[in-house]
Amino acid sequence: MAASKDPRPCSIADTLALVGEKYSLLVLREVCLGNGRFDQLVRNIGAPRDILATRLKRLVEAGILAKKMYSERPQRFEYRPTAAGLELESVLMTLMAWGDRHLRRDDDRPMVIEHNCGKPLLPVVTCSVCGDEVRHEDLTAHPQAPGWTVSGPAAP
Protein backbone atom coordinates (compact mmCIF):
# COMPACT_ATOMS: atom_id res chain seq x y z
CA MET A 1 0.00 0.00 0.00
CA ALA A 2 2.52 2.62 -1.00
CA ALA A 3 0.92 6.04 -0.77
CA SER A 4 0.79 6.88 -4.44
CA LYS A 5 2.12 9.81 -6.45
CA ASP A 6 5.29 11.33 -5.00
CA PRO A 7 4.10 12.00 -1.47
CA ARG A 8 6.13 13.39 1.41
CA PRO A 9 8.84 11.29 2.96
CA CYS A 10 7.29 10.28 6.27
CA SER A 11 7.71 7.56 8.83
CA ILE A 12 4.01 7.54 9.56
CA ALA A 13 3.26 6.81 5.91
CA ASP A 14 6.04 4.23 5.74
CA THR A 15 4.77 2.42 8.80
CA LEU A 16 1.23 2.47 7.49
CA ALA A 17 2.52 1.03 4.24
CA LEU A 18 3.37 -2.06 6.26
CA VAL A 19 0.52 -2.30 8.72
CA GLY A 20 -2.10 0.07 7.39
CA GLU A 21 -4.03 -2.29 5.20
CA LYS A 22 -7.37 -3.64 6.30
CA TYR A 23 -7.01 -6.34 8.99
CA SER A 24 -3.26 -6.02 9.46
CA LEU A 25 -3.44 -4.36 12.85
CA LEU A 26 -6.18 -6.74 13.93
CA VAL A 27 -3.88 -9.59 13.05
CA LEU A 28 -1.29 -8.02 15.28
CA ARG A 29 -3.85 -7.69 18.04
CA GLU A 30 -4.67 -11.39 17.93
CA VAL A 31 -1.09 -12.43 17.65
CA CYS A 32 -0.17 -10.30 20.66
CA LEU A 33 -2.93 -12.04 22.58
CA GLY A 34 -1.41 -15.37 21.68
CA ASN A 35 -4.05 -16.35 19.13
CA GLY A 36 -1.71 -16.94 16.27
CA ARG A 37 -3.22 -19.85 14.38
CA PHE A 38 -4.76 -19.36 10.99
CA ASP A 39 -8.25 -20.51 11.84
CA GLN A 40 -8.26 -18.57 15.10
CA LEU A 41 -7.35 -15.46 13.16
CA VAL A 42 -10.10 -16.06 10.64
CA ARG A 43 -12.67 -16.52 13.39
CA ASN A 44 -11.59 -13.72 15.69
CA ILE A 45 -11.00 -11.10 13.04
CA GLY A 46 -13.74 -12.06 10.62
CA ALA A 47 -11.48 -11.63 7.62
CA PRO A 48 -11.68 -13.63 4.38
CA ARG A 49 -9.16 -16.46 4.46
CA ASP A 50 -7.40 -15.43 1.26
CA ILE A 51 -6.91 -11.84 2.37
CA LEU A 52 -5.65 -13.03 5.69
CA ALA A 53 -3.11 -15.27 3.96
CA THR A 54 -1.87 -12.28 1.96
CA ARG A 55 -1.58 -10.08 5.04
CA LEU A 56 0.27 -12.73 6.97
CA LYS A 57 2.82 -13.13 4.19
CA ARG A 58 3.37 -9.39 4.13
CA LEU A 59 3.73 -9.08 7.89
CA VAL A 60 6.23 -11.91 7.98
CA GLU A 61 8.23 -10.35 5.14
CA ALA A 62 8.19 -7.06 7.00
CA GLY A 63 9.68 -8.71 10.08
CA ILE A 64 6.65 -7.98 12.22
CA LEU A 65 5.49 -11.56 12.56
CA ALA A 66 7.29 -14.86 12.49
CA LYS A 67 5.78 -18.15 11.39
CA LYS A 68 6.60 -20.93 13.78
CA MET A 69 5.86 -24.62 13.54
CA TYR A 70 4.15 -25.94 16.61
CA SER A 71 3.58 -29.47 15.35
CA GLU A 72 5.73 -31.38 12.92
CA ARG A 73 3.41 -34.19 11.99
CA PRO A 74 0.96 -33.01 10.90
CA GLN A 75 2.69 -29.77 10.04
CA ARG A 76 0.96 -26.94 11.84
CA PHE A 77 1.96 -23.33 12.14
CA GLU A 78 1.40 -20.40 14.35
CA TYR A 79 2.22 -16.74 13.91
CA ARG A 80 3.96 -14.82 16.64
CA PRO A 81 5.06 -11.24 16.95
CA THR A 82 8.74 -10.46 16.56
CA ALA A 83 10.38 -7.90 18.82
CA ALA A 84 9.56 -5.24 16.22
CA GLY A 85 5.97 -6.48 16.13
CA LEU A 86 5.65 -6.23 19.89
CA GLU A 87 6.78 -2.64 19.72
CA LEU A 88 3.78 -1.90 17.56
CA GLU A 89 1.58 -2.93 20.45
CA SER A 90 1.84 0.64 21.66
CA VAL A 91 -0.07 1.68 18.56
CA LEU A 92 -2.79 -0.82 19.41
CA MET A 93 -2.98 0.45 22.96
CA THR A 94 -3.42 4.07 21.88
CA LEU A 95 -6.04 3.07 19.32
CA MET A 96 -7.90 1.09 21.96
CA ALA A 97 -7.73 3.91 24.47
CA TRP A 98 -9.14 6.34 21.91
CA GLY A 99 -11.95 3.98 20.99
CA ASP A 100 -12.81 3.32 24.63
CA ARG A 101 -12.97 7.06 25.27
CA HIS A 102 -14.82 8.22 22.20
CA LEU A 103 -16.78 5.33 20.82
CA ARG A 104 -18.27 3.80 23.94
CA ARG A 105 -20.77 4.87 26.49
CA ASP A 106 -19.12 4.76 29.88
CA ASP A 107 -17.62 1.49 30.94
CA ASP A 108 -18.75 -1.11 28.49
CA ARG A 109 -15.24 -1.69 27.28
CA PRO A 110 -14.92 -4.98 25.40
CA MET A 111 -11.55 -5.59 26.95
CA VAL A 112 -9.58 -4.33 29.88
CA ILE A 113 -5.83 -4.70 29.94
CA GLU A 114 -4.29 -5.11 33.33
CA HIS A 115 -0.90 -3.60 33.86
CA ASN A 116 1.42 -5.39 36.23
CA CYS A 117 1.15 -2.49 38.61
CA GLY A 118 -2.20 -4.06 39.41
CA LYS A 119 -4.45 -1.46 37.81
CA PRO A 120 -6.38 -1.44 34.54
CA LEU A 121 -4.15 0.08 31.92
CA LEU A 122 -4.92 3.55 30.72
CA PRO A 123 -2.10 4.21 28.30
CA VAL A 124 -0.73 7.72 27.86
CA VAL A 125 1.86 8.90 25.39
CA THR A 126 4.63 10.78 27.12
CA CYS A 127 7.88 12.50 26.24
CA SER A 128 10.69 10.16 27.16
CA VAL A 129 12.91 13.07 28.11
CA CYS A 130 10.73 15.07 30.48
CA GLY A 131 8.10 12.46 31.15
CA ASP A 132 5.20 14.81 30.53
CA GLU A 133 2.12 13.72 28.65
CA VAL A 134 2.36 14.70 25.01
CA ARG A 135 -0.19 17.36 24.08
CA HIS A 136 -0.64 18.85 20.67
CA GLU A 137 0.07 22.39 21.78
CA ASP A 138 3.47 21.41 23.15
CA LEU A 139 4.73 20.16 19.82
CA THR A 140 6.61 21.89 17.04
CA ALA A 141 7.28 20.14 13.77
CA HIS A 142 10.73 20.42 12.23
CA PRO A 143 10.84 19.01 8.72
CA GLN A 144 14.24 17.44 8.00
CA ALA A 145 13.65 16.47 4.42
CA PRO A 146 12.54 18.37 1.35
CA GLY A 147 8.90 18.27 0.43
CA TRP A 148 7.60 19.51 3.74
CA THR A 149 5.88 22.73 4.47
CA VAL A 150 4.16 23.29 7.75
CA SER A 151 1.61 26.02 8.15
CA GLY A 152 1.97 26.15 11.89
CA PRO A 153 0.13 24.11 14.50
CA ALA A 154 -3.56 23.58 14.02
CA ALA A 155 -6.04 24.72 16.61
CA PRO A 156 -9.44 23.04 16.81
Added chain:
Amino acid sequence: MAASKDPRPCSIADTLALVGEKYSLLVLREVCLGNGRFDQLVRNIGAPRDILATRLKRLVEAGILAKKMYSERPQRFEYRPTAAGLELESVLMTLMAWGDRHLRRDDDRPMVIEHNCGKPLLPVVTCSVCGDEVRHEDLTAHPQAPGWTVSGPAAP
Protein backbone atom coordinates in the same frame (compact mmCIF):
# COMPACT_ATOMS: atom_id res chain seq x y z
CA MET B 1 -14.77 -0.27 6.68
CA ALA B 2 -16.57 -2.44 9.19
CA ALA B 3 -14.56 -5.59 9.83
CA SER B 4 -16.82 -8.10 8.15
CA LYS B 5 -18.47 -11.26 9.44
CA ASP B 6 -19.34 -11.15 13.12
CA PRO B 7 -15.91 -10.33 14.53
CA ARG B 8 -15.04 -9.62 18.14
CA PRO B 9 -16.29 -6.51 19.82
CA CYS B 10 -13.15 -4.39 20.05
CA SER B 11 -12.26 -0.74 20.41
CA ILE B 12 -9.22 -1.19 18.22
CA ALA B 13 -11.40 -2.47 15.40
CA ASP B 14 -13.97 0.23 15.98
CA THR B 15 -11.38 2.98 15.88
CA LEU B 16 -9.84 1.52 12.75
CA ALA B 17 -13.29 1.46 11.20
CA LEU B 18 -13.14 5.25 11.39
CA VAL B 19 -9.53 6.04 10.62
CA GLY B 20 -8.12 2.80 9.25
CA GLU B 21 -8.83 3.32 5.59
CA LYS B 22 -6.07 4.26 3.24
CA TYR B 23 -5.01 7.91 3.61
CA SER B 24 -7.22 8.71 6.61
CA LEU B 25 -4.39 8.90 9.12
CA LEU B 26 -2.27 10.85 6.67
CA VAL B 27 -5.08 13.35 6.39
CA LEU B 28 -4.98 13.64 10.14
CA ARG B 29 -1.23 14.15 10.01
CA GLU B 30 -1.56 17.05 7.60
CA VAL B 31 -4.43 18.58 9.42
CA CYS B 32 -2.54 18.43 12.70
CA LEU B 33 0.32 20.23 10.99
CA GLY B 34 -2.07 22.93 9.93
CA ASN B 35 -2.22 21.96 6.27
CA GLY B 36 -5.95 21.59 6.06
CA ARG B 37 -6.85 22.81 2.58
CA PHE B 38 -8.02 20.40 -0.04
CA ASP B 39 -5.27 21.02 -2.56
CA GLN B 40 -2.59 20.96 0.11
CA LEU B 41 -3.89 17.60 1.22
CA VAL B 42 -3.86 16.28 -2.33
CA ARG B 43 -0.29 17.44 -2.85
CA ASN B 44 1.17 16.43 0.49
CA ILE B 45 -0.50 13.05 0.75
CA GLY B 46 -0.50 12.10 -2.90
CA ALA B 47 -4.04 10.77 -2.75
CA PRO B 48 -6.57 10.83 -5.59
CA ARG B 49 -8.88 13.82 -5.20
CA ASP B 50 -12.06 11.80 -5.21
CA ILE B 51 -10.87 9.40 -2.52
CA LEU B 52 -9.69 12.31 -0.44
CA ALA B 53 -13.13 13.91 -0.72
CA THR B 54 -14.72 10.68 0.50
CA ARG B 55 -12.32 10.37 3.43
CA LEU B 56 -12.84 13.96 4.47
CA LYS B 57 -16.60 13.51 4.53
CA ARG B 58 -16.21 10.44 6.70
CA LEU B 59 -13.79 12.06 9.12
CA VAL B 60 -16.06 15.06 9.51
CA GLU B 61 -19.07 12.80 10.13
CA ALA B 62 -17.05 10.90 12.70
CA GLY B 63 -16.30 14.11 14.56
CA ILE B 64 -12.57 13.86 13.98
CA LEU B 65 -12.30 16.81 11.64
CA ALA B 66 -14.31 19.99 11.23
CA LYS B 67 -14.73 21.91 8.00
CA LYS B 68 -14.25 25.61 8.46
CA MET B 69 -14.72 28.44 6.02
CA TYR B 70 -11.72 30.71 5.86
CA SER B 71 -12.92 32.93 3.03
CA GLU B 72 -16.47 33.84 2.20
CA ARG B 73 -16.03 35.22 -1.27
CA PRO B 74 -14.81 33.15 -2.90
CA GLN B 75 -15.98 30.39 -0.59
CA ARG B 76 -12.95 28.50 0.61
CA PHE B 77 -12.69 25.81 3.24
CA GLU B 78 -10.16 24.28 5.49
CA TYR B 79 -10.25 21.15 7.60
CA ARG B 80 -9.14 21.22 11.20
CA PRO B 81 -8.89 18.58 13.86
CA THR B 82 -11.55 18.52 16.57
CA ALA B 83 -10.56 17.79 20.15
CA ALA B 84 -11.20 14.11 19.48
CA GLY B 85 -9.07 14.35 16.35
CA LEU B 86 -6.20 15.86 18.26
CA GLU B 87 -6.32 12.98 20.69
CA LEU B 88 -5.59 10.67 17.81
CA GLU B 89 -2.31 12.45 17.35
CA SER B 90 -0.83 10.06 19.90
CA VAL B 91 -1.45 7.27 17.43
CA LEU B 92 0.47 9.22 14.79
CA MET B 93 3.33 9.80 17.20
CA THR B 94 3.67 6.12 18.04
CA LEU B 95 3.49 5.17 14.38
CA MET B 96 6.16 7.71 13.56
CA ALA B 97 8.40 6.56 16.39
CA TRP B 98 8.13 2.97 15.21
CA GLY B 99 8.91 3.92 11.65
CA ASP B 100 11.89 6.02 12.67
CA ARG B 101 13.24 3.14 14.73
CA HIS B 102 12.64 0.28 12.35
CA LEU B 103 12.41 1.64 8.86
CA ARG B 104 15.26 4.13 8.74
CA ARG B 105 18.99 3.92 8.87
CA ASP B 106 20.19 5.97 11.78
CA ASP B 107 19.19 9.58 11.84
CA ASP B 108 17.67 10.37 8.52
CA ARG B 109 14.30 11.06 10.03
CA PRO B 110 12.07 12.98 7.63
CA MET B 111 10.68 14.99 10.50
CA VAL B 112 11.63 15.76 14.07
CA ILE B 113 9.00 16.90 16.50
CA GLU B 114 10.22 19.21 19.19
CA HIS B 115 8.56 18.93 22.56
CA ASN B 116 8.21 22.10 24.56
CA CYS B 117 10.68 20.72 27.07
CA GLY B 118 13.20 21.71 24.43
CA LYS B 119 14.20 18.24 23.26
CA PRO B 120 13.29 16.24 20.17
CA LEU B 121 10.26 14.18 21.04
CA LEU B 122 10.70 10.49 21.55
CA PRO B 123 7.22 9.36 22.49
CA VAL B 124 6.74 6.48 24.90
CA VAL B 125 3.50 4.83 25.92
CA THR B 126 3.20 4.67 29.68
CA CYS B 127 0.73 3.48 32.27
CA SER B 128 -1.08 6.53 33.58
CA VAL B 129 -1.33 4.98 37.03
CA CYS B 130 2.24 3.95 37.77
CA GLY B 131 3.95 5.94 35.05
CA ASP B 132 6.04 3.01 33.83
CA GLU B 133 6.63 2.36 30.18
CA VAL B 134 4.16 -0.16 28.85
CA ARG B 135 5.85 -3.41 27.87
CA HIS B 136 4.12 -6.43 26.44
CA GLU B 137 5.16 -8.74 29.23
CA ASP B 138 3.56 -6.51 31.85
CA LEU B 139 0.11 -6.79 30.32
CA THR B 140 -2.73 -9.20 30.96
CA ALA B 141 -5.83 -9.14 28.84
CA HIS B 142 -9.22 -9.38 30.52
CA PRO B 143 -12.03 -9.84 28.05
CA GLN B 144 -15.21 -8.13 29.24
CA ALA B 145 -17.49 -9.15 26.45
CA PRO B 146 -18.42 -12.49 24.94
CA GLY B 147 -16.57 -13.64 21.88
CA TRP B 148 -13.12 -13.37 23.35
CA THR B 149 -10.73 -16.13 24.10
CA VAL B 150 -7.17 -15.41 24.96
CA SER B 151 -4.53 -18.07 24.73
CA GLY B 152 -2.16 -16.28 27.06
CA PRO B 153 0.45 -13.68 26.19
CA ALA B 154 2.55 -14.28 23.15
CA ALA B 155 6.32 -14.50 23.36
CA PRO B 156 8.39 -13.70 20.31
Added chain:
DNA sequence: GGCGAGAGTTGGATTTTCCAACTCATAGAG
Protein backbone atom coordinates in the same frame (compact mmCIF):
# COMPACT_ATOMS: atom_id res chain seq x y z
C1' DG C 1 -12.15 -46.54 5.03
C1' DG C 2 -14.18 -42.46 6.33
C1' DC C 3 -14.32 -38.26 9.07
C1' DG C 4 -12.42 -34.17 10.68
C1' DA C 5 -9.03 -30.51 11.67
C1' DG C 6 -5.58 -27.15 10.20
C1' DA C 7 -3.75 -24.28 6.80
C1' DG C 8 -4.21 -22.56 3.17
C1' DT C 9 -5.76 -21.89 -2.74
C1' DT C 10 -8.74 -20.97 -6.49
C1' DG C 11 -12.29 -18.68 -9.58
C1' DG C 12 -15.58 -15.56 -10.27
C1' DA C 13 -18.71 -11.72 -8.61
C1' DT C 14 -18.56 -7.36 -6.22
C1' DT C 15 -16.38 -3.09 -4.46
C1' DT C 16 -12.82 0.25 -4.25
C1' DT C 17 -9.29 2.76 -6.20
C1' DC C 18 -7.17 5.25 -9.53
C1' DC C 19 -6.77 8.79 -13.08
C1' DA C 20 -7.55 12.36 -16.10
C1' DA C 21 -10.70 15.43 -17.37
C1' DC C 22 -14.45 18.27 -16.20
C1' DT C 23 -17.26 21.76 -13.39
C1' DC C 24 -18.30 26.01 -10.99
C1' DA C 25 -17.42 30.29 -8.67
C1' DT C 26 -14.61 34.13 -8.23
C1' DA C 27 -10.35 37.10 -8.61
C1' DG C 28 -6.96 39.46 -10.99
C1' DA C 29 -4.28 40.69 -15.39
C1' DG C 30 -4.29 42.91 -19.64
Added chain:
DNA sequence: CTCTATGAGTTGGAAAATCCAACTCTCGCC
Protein backbone atom coordinates in the same frame (compact mmCIF):
# COMPACT_ATOMS: atom_id res chain seq x y z
C1' DC D 1 -14.57 42.71 -20.80
C1' DT D 2 -12.11 38.66 -21.96
C1' DC D 3 -8.57 35.44 -20.45
C1' DT D 4 -6.32 32.88 -17.27
C1' DA D 5 -5.67 31.06 -12.62
C1' DT D 6 -7.01 29.07 -8.10
C1' DG D 7 -9.57 26.34 -4.83
C1' DA D 8 -12.63 22.73 -4.05
C1' DG D 9 -14.47 19.49 -5.45
C1' DT D 10 -17.36 15.73 -9.36
C1' DT D 11 -17.67 12.43 -12.99
C1' DG D 12 -16.92 8.22 -15.89
C1' DG D 13 -14.54 4.42 -17.10
C1' DA D 14 -10.40 1.33 -16.54
C1' DA D 15 -7.63 -1.24 -13.15
C1' DA D 16 -6.93 -3.38 -8.79
C1' DA D 17 -8.50 -5.35 -4.32
C1' DT D 18 -11.83 -7.61 -1.75
C1' DC D 19 -15.27 -11.02 -0.73
C1' DC D 20 -17.16 -15.64 -0.75
C1' DA D 21 -17.90 -20.32 -1.16
C1' DA D 22 -15.91 -24.21 -2.54
C1' DC D 23 -11.88 -26.85 -3.12
C1' DT D 24 -7.21 -29.00 -1.95
C1' DC D 25 -3.81 -31.44 0.64
C1' DT D 26 -1.84 -33.66 4.78
C1' DC D 27 -2.30 -36.10 8.51
C1' DG D 28 -4.44 -38.40 12.84
C1' DC D 29 -7.99 -41.14 14.73
C1' DC D 30 -11.98 -44.39 15.29
